[in-house]
Amino acid sequence: MNMAYTVQVGDKNPKGVEALIVSAFEEIHQIYNNWNPQSEISRFNALPAFQPHTLSKELAAMLLAVDRLVHLTDGRFDPTVEPLARLWKASLCMGELPNLTESPRIGWHHIHFDGETVWKDQEGVAIDLGGIAKGWAVDQILERVENAGYDHLYVEWGGEIRVKGRHPSGRAWRVAILGGPSLELKNQAIATSGSYRQNWTIDGVSYTHIIDPRSKEPLQAPCIQSVSILAPTCMEADALATALMLFSSAKQAKSWADSYGFQVWLN
Secondary structure, eight states: OOSOEEEEEOSSSOOSHHHHHHHHHHHIIIIIOTTSTTSHHHHHHTSOTTOOEEOOHHHHHHHHHHHHHHHHTTTSSOTTOHHHHHHHHHHHHTTSOOOGGGOOOOOGGGEEEOSSEEEESSTTOOOOTHHHHHHHHHHHHHHHHHHTTOOOEEEEETTEEEEESOOTTSSOEEEEOTTSOEEEESSOEEEEEESSSSEEEETTEEEEEEEETTTTEEEESSSOOEEEEEESSHHHHHHHHHHHTTSSSHHHHHHHHHHTTOOEEEO
């Protein structure tokens, strides 16, 4: 939540945009932010198994979108994985492998919701939306400003980007991919995920910070180093960029993306 953001409005004389941005971030903080112990998602996570939580319409919409992405990626994207990721990272930072005999319970199949309520069927299961929070926030900001009557927008937070319309000069919005091409975006979003910033080597094996929810282990080098993907929304791009990191090769990742019509750049 401390990352800098950029919002550019290509329309003349924009008014009230700052208030719309603040309202979007306030919603993120009050509903989806795991670091806020009073947020709706934190209150759900604190509940025991089988106790239902009545969903706000905002979180219901988010969970419906998350469920679609979990199934689309065959479980490569799974927002219950964060407790396991923290366990691995804490151990790797100390130069050792974690004791997994009592590892956190993870798995989206433990989460159940019917559109009005949500519950979990195992103690300790928790939802962490950090993997898509930036993308969701970018979408919320752009859509709120768009609904206020502005047609030319560029929204970026933590490297996740979504645009609408055109740059004030009349050209398309341009985005450069690190180590890749410069793109002209047209009512699209782009997100990047990478394994190159956090690595630990133990007993000759190089581990990254990205956890595969299916194997319950970190991605190991050699592996895909970065993925950038275009999608209709930034939340989709955010989730899919991480999921594509978990394919065994760039060729397989690109083949999967091509089959769904997504443009990707892999290193």
